[in-house]
Every structure is written in structure tokens, then in C-alpha cells.
Amino acid sequence: MSHIPDPSRNEHGAEEPLEPIVAEGVDEEPVEPNRRLYDGWKWWLFGALAVAYATFHLVSLNLYPIETWSFRIIHVCGALILGFGLYTGSRFVSDGEKGGVPGWSNVLALVMLIPAGYALIQVILMRQAMAGGAMRIEPAIENWHFGAPLIAATVVAIVLSWLHRQQRNSLLLADVVLMVCALASAGYLLVMFNSPLRASTGTAFAPMGISWAAIAGSLLILEMTRRVAGMALVVIAAIFLAYVFAGPYLPGFLGYPGLSVGRFFSQVYTDAGVLGPTTAVSSTYIILFIIFAAFLQASKVGDYFVNFAFAAAGRARGGPAKVAIFASGLMGMINGTSAGNVVSTGSLTIPLMKKVGYPGRSAGAIEAAASTGGQIMPxxxxxxxxxxxxxxxxxxxxxxxxxxxPAILYFASIYFMVDFEAARKGMSGMRKDEIPQFARLARQAYLFAPIIILVVALFMGYSVIRAGTIATAAAAVVSWISPHKMGLRAIITALQLAGTMAIQIIAVCACAGLIVGVIALTGVGARFSSLLLGLAGFSQLLALFFAMCISILLGMGMPTTAAYAVAASVVAPGLINIGIEPLVAHFFVFYFAVVSAITPPVALASYAAAGISGDNAMGTSVASFKIGLAAFIVPFMFFYSPAMLLEGSWLEILRVGLTATLGIVLLSSTVQAWFFGPLRSWQRLVALVGALFLIYGGIYTDVAGLAIAAALYMMQKAHGGGTKTVTT
Structure with missing residues (x-):
């Protein structure tokens, strides 16, 4: 992964020059514990499927667009087929451990191939019938020749996939059954949604086959989500689905008239649910930027980002921690997951932070907080x-x-938290001969070109899809003048990597679509809005605090995109109803959905960092929560100072931005007990008051906060603290 040398002395006791630390392998794709590693024909088969899947999206988005619902159905189905082939439902046999799939399980899976295949054949026959002029399919055929075998095969195959451990290069027959079920479910929906029957969804006239296909598709999505993202999102989705049928029996504001199985499931697999906003985004913007990220990885831009961060910040006190901030911000911006970013950059930065004196807990917490911040980095x-x-x-x-x-404030908070801790503990930076030469890396600054081209194209008015495609092509072109040139083989590898990387986020977005569908079809979101409106009658601050808690609770254990999608459906409408601007309301929810990754007790980014640092997971999550404290205050600043989101005059925006940044510095000094020197307890309390004044954003509070900051500075300078200035 990297070369981390230790200081050594020669026989005369003098320190010998050290080789510079060079990041390597940052761009390598992490392999999840339940990910299959194939060889032979299976490697070729799933590699080709991944390449075809990524290529399909590039072609459809740029050259030959297809009907929207059909495109999204294929998008989800392709991810399910790839996912069931690449991720196991149980776990693998470890070295020296007995395991394998018993014969009866294989026989039962083989038997289940018959109803799954039969359902798929019925889809083909239905398509021929509809093409021949049939207005609809006989209910008996839909129920007994399609629905029953499809549901039976899906349920049995899912259960079989849980039961047995297998070799890492083996493909379970049960997973093959699930792939066929995914094809049958998607195929039926494609047939019906491209006919006049599409208009009947959600009514008593909808074909029951749509509901059977939606039930099977929902089960497949939930199982795929469990495999790639864990149980948290699955449990939340299951609770929402249970609410559809239990809601009529619940008291108070949670009660609603109720929906039948047919009416709900015939509509949940439309643009009101699974095929709605979350899948709309995953099938266009997200998949495109995953391809962009894969091209950047193939051209080793991640290694360059980390090395550039070492050269720029490595010599400052607590250098590796500041490297983590810069590198994780750059990588997290394109990575898409906080925990994934921790794994890629943290494996290099966390050991280096420990080497210069940071405890394992602090090192893991800094990396987790910085990686989480990448999700809010434009x-x-x-x-x-x-x-x-x-x-x-x-x-x-x-x-x-x-x-x-907001992004500047978040990273400024982490930076000064790190800097003040380094000053308080007397840490130094890395030696000049330990870090890459900045001059040499500056000559490769052209590797930033794809991201610059992306930004320029967006602000020139190009669509996101066109700008992303141009940036992807630029990544390949720029690689031709770099040490890692992308030829045809590297481009195919990047497409294969993109198809594989996309599985998790697509499954998560589809699962979030189920939750969004429940919220939309049952009206529970409107009832939460009424609750927030009632709270706002007492206090808007109380309503905002309640919205914060719900957003964090919904986001615990979930990837950022799913966390925001769900919270935006439940919480944001309520905030808008109490008079908050839509942009402010959605940023408020978005921030708390993001920082749920470092919020105890379930903090995915912190847990991933603890695994690398070797420290206690809960202790690391508490420490990362403290380091990312600004992220819990900044969203409230959106409400009290909309200029934070560049809404207002430039003079007001400049004033609020500068004073808020100074407020974040004072807040960091309060937490770390250091400003321009050590702070006593009463000085920390004064600094906290000054920080809150500056963060609030009013003119009078800003003046009071500036006065407090100046008084603290003069006091420390008079007592000799001014000699210990903050090193940048």
C-alpha cells in the first residue's frame, strides 16, 4: 500500500537520510469481505457484464436515449444481476475450515431454477401476446403461471443463499436463481409499462402481475442491499413497509386509511417509489460520476492527490493529520462514501499520524471526520x-x-482542531526528506485538469451528464501525458471497475426508493410536517433540533445518498412548511445525513477508521464527533444567516463568512484548550461565548464576538502565549 520508513542512525549516531514517503495503491479498489474473487471463465463473464453495464449507461445517456422507466428498470436489474454474481449472501470458508454447499441445497436450488425459468418464459409469452394486440393478460396466468412461481423461487433462493458457506471463487446455484428472478421481474415490468396498462398502476384495475413483479423486485433489492450495505437500511425499509399495512391500526398522527397489497405494490415500483428520484439520480448522475471516478483511479490520480497533500502540508506541525484533511477531502469528493474513503486514504495517513505522536483514537477520528467532510465538498x-x-x-x-x-467552515474546524492539538502536545511536522518534493509534484498539476474541466463545463451551462462525460474523456486524455497512460486495456478495466463500484450505490438508492415510496403513498411525510409545524409554534429552534435528531437517526448506518434521500422525504417538507427556504431546508437535512457517519452510537466512517487504527470503535466515534463538532452547528447557521449559502448581498456574504470562520476557530480553541497558548477553564468558557456570538451572524453579536477574540489574543500575548503562533 505504501512505504513508511522509520528513522535510523548510522554507526556514528547520525541520522541517515530517509526515503520520501510515496503513496501507492490509494486508487486500488478495496475488496469487501463478502465479495467473490473469480478466475477463469467466471472472471471473464462477470468482467464482461460489468463493462457492458457501464457502457450501456454511457451510450444511453449520451447517444441513444431510451424511455425513462425502461431505462431505470434495466439500470436496477443490471445491478441486481451483477450484485448476486459478485457478492455472497453468507460468508466464505476460511483457510483450514470445513465448509461448502451440501448436495441437498444444490438440488433444491436446481429445482428452484424451474419455476424461475418458467416465470421468465411466461414473460416472453406475455410480450408476444401484447405485441399481437392483446389488451391485457388473463389474471389466472399472471397469478399462477407468473406470480406464484416467481415469488416461490425468489423466497426459497434468498433463504438458501443465507445458509451455506462456500469458496471465494464459487458461484452458488441459489444466486443464479436470483439472477433469473431479477430478469423475470424486470422483464414483466418492461412489458406492462410499455403498454396502456401503465396508466392503471395504483388503481383497482392494475394487473396483479405488476404487484407480483414488484414484490419479487422489492425482495431482491432488500437482499442485495443487505449484502452490500448491511442491515441498517434493510431494517428501516422493512419498518416502513410494515407501516403500510399496520398504519391503519396505529393511533394518533401515525394512523392512515390504509392501502391494499395490490394498490401499494402496483405503484411502489413506479416513479412514486423505486423508479423515482433516487433511482433517477443513480441511473444518470451517480453512475456517470462513478465512471468518472473509475477513470481517475485508473490514471492513478488518487495517488497524486495524497502525495500532493503530503508535499503541501506534511511539514506543518502534526503534518500527517493535515495531510489526511486535504487528501480525504479531495478523495471523498469523488468517492461517494465516507467509510470507503477512510479505507482508501486512512490506511496510509492513520499509521503516519500515530508515528508523529497522535494516539490511535485521535488518528482514526481525524481521518473519519475528514473523509466525511468530502461528502460536502463541492x-x-x-x-x-x-x-x-x-x-x-x-x-x-x-x-x-x-x-x-459551509465546506470551508467544516474543513477549517477540523484543521484548527488538529493544529491546536498538535500545538498543545508539542508535535512537529514531518522532515523535508520524508515527503515528496513539491516542485516535482507541481509539474504534474495537469492531473487536476479533469476536475477543473468538469467545473468549467458546468458553469458554462453544459448539462451535468454532458459535463461528466467530457470530464471522463479528459481523464483518459490527461493520462497520456502522465506516467500512467490509459490505453484500450486500461479503459476497459476502468469500465469494469465502474460497473462493479456502482452496485452498492444503486442497490442503496433503489432501497431508499422503497422508503420514499412508502412516505409518498401513505402520507406519513405530511404528518411529520404537521408535527414540525406544531413544534415551531412553540419554538423554531426546537423544530430544527427535532429535525436534526430525525435526520441523524434515519442516517445511522446508512450510506450518505440513502440517508439524505430518506431524510429529505420525511424532514425537509416539514422545514419548508414552517417557513424555511427550500435550499436552506435541504442543506440542513443533507448536512446531518452526512455527519451521521461520525455520530455515535452507529458511525460507519468512525468504525472503519477504528479498524485501521486498532482503537476502540465507540471511543473513535466519540472522538470524531468532537472533531466534527462544527458540522453540528453550521446547519443552524443556514437558518439564522442565509448568507452562509450565498443568499444575500456580497458584503453580507463576506461579513458572515469571515466572522463565522473566526467563530469556528474559537470553537476549536474551546474544545482543544488552546488559542495562541494554553487556555484556562474560564478562558475556554469566554471563547465559547465568543464563538457562539460570531457563529450566530448578527451585526451586534459579530462585534461582541470580535471583541472577545481580540481580548483573548491580547491577554495571551501579554502573558507570553503569543510566541506560540499557529503554524500553517
Whole structure:
């Protein structure tokens, strides 16, 4: 992964020159514990499927567009087929352990291939019948020749896939059955949604076959989500689905009239649910930027980002921690997942932070907080910005611009937290001979060109899809003047990597679509809005605090995109109803959905960092929560100072931005007990008051906060603290 030398001395006791630390392998794709590693014909088969899947999206988005619902159905179906082939439902046999799939299980799976295949054949026959002029299919055929065998095969195959451990290069027959079921379900929906019967969804006249296909598709999505993202999102989705049928029996504001199985499932697999905003974004913007990220990885831009961060910040005190901030911000912006970013950059930065004196807990917490911040870093912002643009109708460029000051505040907070801790503990930076030469890396600054081209294209008015495609092509072209040239083989490898990387986020977005569908079809979101409206009658701050808690709770254990999509459906409408601007409301929800990755007790990014640092997971999550404290205050600043999101005059925006940044510095000094020297307890309390004054954003509070900051500075300078200035 990397070369991390230790200081050594020669026989005369003098330190010998050290080889510079060079990041390598940052771009390598992490292999999940339940990911199959094939060889032979299976490697070729699934590699070709992944390449075809990525290529299909590039062609459909840029050259030959197809009907929207059909495109999204194929998008989800392709991810399910790839996912069931690449991810196991149980776990693998470890070295020296007995395991394998018993004969009866294979026989039962083989038997289940018959109803799954029969359902698929019925889809083909139905298509021929509809093409021949039939107005609809006989209910008996839909129920007993399609629905019953499809549901039976799906349920039995899912259960079989849980039961047995297998070799890492083996493909279970049960997973083959699930692939056929995915094809049958998607095939039926394609037939019906391309006929006049599409208009009947959600009514008593809808063919029952749509409901059977939707039930099977929902089960497949839930199982795929469990395999790639864990149980948290699956449990939340199951609770929402249970609410559809239990809701009529619940008291108070949770009760609603109820929906039948047919009416609900005939509509949940449409643009009201699974095929709605989350899949709309994953099938366009997200898949495109995953391909862009894969091309960047193939050209080793990730290694360059980390090395550039070492050269720029490595010599500052606590150098590796500041490297983590810069590198994780750059990588997290294009990575799309906080935990994935921790794994890629943290494996290099966490050991180096420990080497210069940071405890394992602090090292893991810094990396987790910095990686999480990458999700709010414009212009790409992981993938949440694209979902926000889809949900709100606000142009993506406006969202990216509005995110600038909040992102600066977040990373300024982490930076000064790190710097003050390094000053308090007397840490030094890395030696000059330990880091790459900045001059040499500066000559390769052209590797930033694809991201610059992306930003320029967006602000020139190109669509997100066109700008992303141009940036992807630029990544390949730029590689031709770099040490890692992309030829045809490297481009195919990048497409294969993109197809594989896309599985998790597509499954998560489809699962989030199920939850969004429940919210839309049952009206539970409107009832939450009424609750927030009632709270706002007492206090808007109380309503905002309640919205924060719900957003964090919904986001715990979930990837950023799913966390925001669900919270935006439940919480954002309520905030808008109490008089908050849509952009402010959605940014409020988005921020808390993002920071749920470092919020105890379920903090995915912190847990991933703890695995690398070797420290306690819960302790690391508490420490990362403290380091990312600004992220819990900044969203409230959106409400009290809309200029934070660049809404207002430039003079007001400049004033609010500068004073808020100074407020974040004072907040960091309060937490770390250091400003221009050590702070006593009463001085920390004064600094906290000054920070809150500056963060609030009013003119009078800003003046009071500036006075407090100046008084603290003069006091420390008079007592000799001014000699210990903050090193940048």
C-alpha cells in the first residue's frame, strides 16, 4: 500500500537520510469481505457484464436515449444481476475450515431454477401476446403461471443463499436463481409499462402481475442491499413497509386509511417509489460520476492527490493529520462514501499520524471526520448534491456554489482542531526528506485538469451528464501525458471497475426508493410536517433540533445518498412548511445525513477508521464527533444567516463568512484548550461565548464576538502565549 520508513542512525549516531514517503495503491479498489474473487471463465463473464453495464449507461445517456422507466428498470436489474454474481449472501470458508454447499441445497436450488425459468418464459409469452394486440393478460396466468412461481423461487433462493458457506471463487446455484428472478421481474415490468396498462398502476384495475413483479423486485433489492450495505437500511425499509399495512391500526398522527397489497405494490415500483428520484439520480448522475471516478483511479490520480497533500502540508506541525484533511477531502469528493474513503486514504495517513505522536483514537477520528467532510465538498459532493438537485429542482450549479462556505467552515474546524492539538502536545511536522518534493509534484498539476474541466463545463451551462462525460474523456486524455497512460486495456478495466463500484450505490438508492415510496403513498411525510409545524409554534429552534435528531437517526448506518434521500422525504417538507427556504431546508437535512457517519452510537466512517487504527470503535466515534463538532452547528447557521449559502448581498456574504470562520476557530480553541497558548477553564468558557456570538451572524453579536477574540489574543500575548503562533 505504501512505504513508511522509520528513522535510523548510522554507526556514528547520525541520522541517515530517509526515503520520501510515496503513496501507492490509494486508487486500488478495496475488496469487501463478502465479495467473490473469480478466475477463469467466471472472471471473464462477470468482467464482461460489468463493462457492458457501464457502457450501456454511457451510450444511453449520451447517444441513444431510451424511455425513462425502461431505462431505470434495466439500470436496477443490471445491478441486481451483477450484485448476486459478485457478492455472497453468507460468508466464505476460511483457510483450514470445513465448509461448502451440501448436495441437498444444490438440488433444491436446481429445482428452484424451474419455476424461475418458467416465470421468465411466461414473460416472453406475455410480450408476444401484447405485441399481437392483446389488451391485457388473463389474471389466472399472471397469478399462477407468473406470480406464484416467481415469488416461490425468489423466497426459497434468498433463504438458501443465507445458509451455506462456500469458496471465494464459487458461484452458488441459489444466486443464479436470483439472477433469473431479477430478469423475470424486470422483464414483466418492461412489458406492462410499455403498454396502456401503465396508466392503471395504483388503481383497482392494475394487473396483479405488476404487484407480483414488484414484490419479487422489492425482495431482491432488500437482499442485495443487505449484502452490500448491511442491515441498517434493510431494517428501516422493512419498518416502513410494515407501516403500510399496520398504519391503519396505529393511533394518533401515525394512523392512515390504509392501502391494499395490490394498490401499494402496483405503484411502489413506479416513479412514486423505486423508479423515482433516487433511482433517477443513480441511473444518470451517480453512475456517470462513478465512471468518472473509475477513470481517475485508473490514471492513478488518487495517488497524486495524497502525495500532493503530503508535499503541501506534511511539514506543518502534526503534518500527517493535515495531510489526511486535504487528501480525504479531495478523495471523498469523488468517492461517494465516507467509510470507503477512510479505507482508501486512512490506511496510509492513520499509521503516519500515530508515528508523529497522535494516539490511535485521535488518528482514526481525524481521518473519519475528514473523509466525511468530502461528502460536502463541492463541486461533486459525493453524490448527494445530484439527489438534492433532482428533489428540489434547484440547478446543480447553484447547489455547488451554495456549498462553498459551509465546506470551508467544516474543513477549517477540523484543521484548527488538529493544529491546536498538535500545538498543545508539542508535535512537529514531518522532515523535508520524508515527503515528496513539491516542485516535482507541481509539474504534474495537469492531473487536476479533469476536475477543473468538469467545473468549467458546468458553469458554462453544459448539462451535468454532458459535463461528466467530457470530464471522463479528459481523464483518459490527461493520462497520456502522465506516467500512467490509459490505453484500450486500461479503459476497459476502468469500465469494469465502474460497473462493479456502482452496485452498492444503486442497490442503496433503489432501497431508499422503497422508503420514499412508502412516505409518498401513505402520507406519513405530511404528518411529520404537521408535527414540525406544531413544534415551531412553540419554538423554531426546537423544530430544527427535532429535525436534526430525525435526520441523524434515519442516517445511522446508512450510506450518505440513502440517508439524505430518506431524510429529505420525511424532514425537509416539514422545514419548508414552517417557513424555511427550500435550499436552506435541504442543506440542513443533507448536512446531518452526512455527519451521521461520525455520530455515535452507529458511525460507519468512525468504525472503519477504528479498524485501521486498532482503537476502540465507540471511543473513535466519540472522538470524531468532537472533531466534527462544527458540522453540528453550521446547519443552524443556514437558518439564522442565509448568507452562509450565498443568499444575500456580497458584503453580507463576506461579513458572515469571515466572522463565522473566526467563530469556528474559537470553537476549536474551546474544545482543544488552546488559542495562541494554553487556555484556562474560564478562558475556554469566554471563547465559547465568543464563538457562539460570531457563529450566530448578527451585526451586534459579530462585534461582541470580535471583541472577545481580540481580548483573548491580547491577554495571551501579554502573558507570553503569543510566541506560540499557529503554524500553517
Amino acid at each position: 463541486p461533486i459532493m459525493g453524490a448527494g448534491a445530484f439527489i438534492m438537485a433532482e428533489v428540489t429542482g434547484i440547478p446543480y450549479t447553484e447547489i455547488a456554489i451554495a456549498a462553498v462556505i
